[in-house]
Amino acid sequence: MFFTRTLLKRHSVLPGFDLALGFTLLYLSFIVLIPLSAAFLKTFTMTWPAFVDAVGSPRVLASYRLTFGASFAAALINAFFGLIVAWVLVRYEFPFKRLIDALVDLPFALPTAVAGIALTALYAQNGWIGQWLPFKVSFTPIGVFVALTFIGLPFVVRTLQPVLENMQKELEEAAATLGASRWQTFRHVIFPILSPALLTGFALAFARALGEYGSVIFIAGNMPLVSEITPLLIITKLEQYDYTGATAIAVVMLVAAFVLLLTINALQAWARARQGR
Numbered sequence: 547m548f549f550t551r552t553l554l555k556r557h558s559v560l561p562g563f564d565l566a567l568g569f570t571l572l573y574l575s576f577i578v579l580i581p582l583s584a585a586f587l588k589t590f591t592m593t594w595p596a597f598v599d600a601v602g603s604p605r606v607l608a609s610y611r612l613t614f615g616a617s618f619a620a621a622l623i624n625a626f627f628g629l630i631v632a633w634v635l636v637r638y639e640f641p642f643k644r645l646i647d648a649l650v651d652l653p654f655a656l657p658t659a660v661a662g663i664a665l666t667a668l669y670a671q672n673g674w675i676g677q678w679l680p681f682k683v684s685f686t687p688i689g690v691f692v693a694l695t696f697i698g699l700p701f702v703v704r705t706l707q708p709v710l711e712n713m714q715k716e717l718e719e720a721a722a723t724l725g726a727s728r729w730q731t732f733r734h735v736i737f738p739i740l741s742p743a744l745l746t747g748f749a750l751a752f753a754r755a756l757g758e759y760g761s762v763i764f765i766a767g768n769m770p771l772v773s774e775i776t777p778l779l780i781i782t783k784l785e786q787y788d789y790t791g792a793t794a795i796a797v798v799m800l801v802a803a804f805v806l807l808l809t810i811n812a813l814q815a816w817a818r819a820r821q822g823r
Contacts, residue, residue: 582800588793600794605770606779612687613776614802617755620694625748628702629740635703636710650704653697658760665693666765685767690775693761698751705747709740742814749810756803 589597600606635647653661669676669683669692676683683689713736721731759777766773776799783792 585793585796585800588790589797592790592794596790597794600791601798605774606776606795608771609774609776609779610798612690612773613756613799616687616690616694616775617752617758620691620698620755621748621752623695624698624702624751625744628699628747628751629706629744631699632703632706632710636707650700652700654700658697658758659764661696662693662761662764665689665696665761669765684765685769685773687766687773689765689767690762690773693765694755694758697758697761698755701750701754702744702747705743705750706740709743713739742818745810745814749807749814752810753803753807756799 592600631650635643635650666684666689667673669679669689671677671682671684673684681688683692717735718731721735726734757777759775759781762775763778766775766778768774768778776795780792780795780799783789783795
């Protein structure tokens with residue numbers, strides 16, 4: 547038995563742990579760690595008062611509020627409607643199902659600039675949808691929210707679909723047999739199983755929205771203190787050759803996004819642990 551295990555381990559198709567770990571760390575260092583470290587190192591050349599002035603001006607604070615607020619709201623909306631879309635695509639059969647399933651991935655494949663132009667044309671005051679709305683969408687913070695919702699939906703749907711496909715319908719039937727209502731079945735049987743995947747989809751949609759640029763700048767109007775997002779402000783700083791100011795704002799975004807993702811990952815771990823009890 548020992549000889550067989552040693553032979554299988556020695557002739558494994560994949561490389562050993564040490565080699566694989568080395569390649570992993572090397573790849574992550576070049577792709578992720580070194581670029582992020584460069585931003586932090588550039589910021590360290592600033593004095594503390596200069597850093598506070600760069601990241602705490604009224605214009606920058608307004609962009610933080612819009613970026614994080616719209617991203618969070620869009621991720622929440624996508625978590626709710628993404629669950630419904632994933633449920634329909636998995637549980638029901640209907641005409642053109644494959645076409646609708648493919649349309650979910652359209653925000654992935656569509657260039658962000660094309661998405662921004664299309665959304666602006668639709669929601670402008672003379673657009674197909676905007677002309678019928680009692681409020682203005684394009685060139686307002688609402689337009690930012692619409693664009694972020696558009697690009698974030700696939701992350702939720704594609705995260706939930708495999709979990710729904712693997713979920714056993716017998717659990718729902720057993721709950722119905724025991725007298726549970728539909729709401730009780732969803733709350734006590736289905737939702738605990740879906741919650742880790744739903745949190746993952748929410749986190750991915752939220753993180754994607756934080757860094758979105760191309761689809762937002764066309765529909766936002768980019769008015770300072772009103773509809774200017776933080777990624778656009780970073781680009782503006784770079785165009786003005788204010789590299790330290792741009793990296794300072796970028797570092798704040800990195801730290802905030804990292805803390806939020808850690809929090810969401812902790813919630814996912816708590817949901818999995820509770821599900822396993």
